[in-house]
Amino acid sequence: MECVFCKIVNKEIPAKIVYEDELIMAFHDIRPQAKIHILIIPKEHIPNNLYFEGRHKALIGHIILKANEIAKMFEIDKTGFRLIVNTGPDSGQEVFHVHWHLLGGEPLGKLIC
Ligand code: 5GP
Ligand code: ZN
Secondary structure, three states: OOOHHHHHHOOOOOOOEEEEOOOEEEEEOOOOOOOEEEEEEEOOOOOOHHHOOHHHHHHHHHHHHHHHHHHHHOOOOOOOEEEEOOOOHHHOOOOOOOOEEEEEOOOOOOOOO
16 A cells, blocks of 8 residues: 555554544644644545545544544644645645644634635
């Protein structure tokens, strides 16, 4: 399997893991774009948001709720944070294993006015 995030899931390459359960994993981004930059991924290899199916509804909900818990772990629940899912070429998606960027720890600037 060539997927870098599957390799992290399988512990074939190291990552600074902050949370893991049977369904998902969260770890620090190797090139952080904010003071706090965590990636949250399903363990299942799903290339991007377009590949989610009805059977993934509970998984998606689990990730969103866990993002709140991770934000609390890093004490950015009160200061605020951003969750981003890049999908496809115009978004600049680089890793084709779906992931949520959890960004915070400093003012992030507005993306959409
Ligand atoms: P994308 O642009 O696909 O939404 O984001 C991919 C993210 O994965 C980037 O922010 C990049 O820094 C991060 N990344 C790529 N390879 C690795 C890796 O081997 N380990 C970790 N921890 N992050 C990675
Ligand atoms: Zn993968």
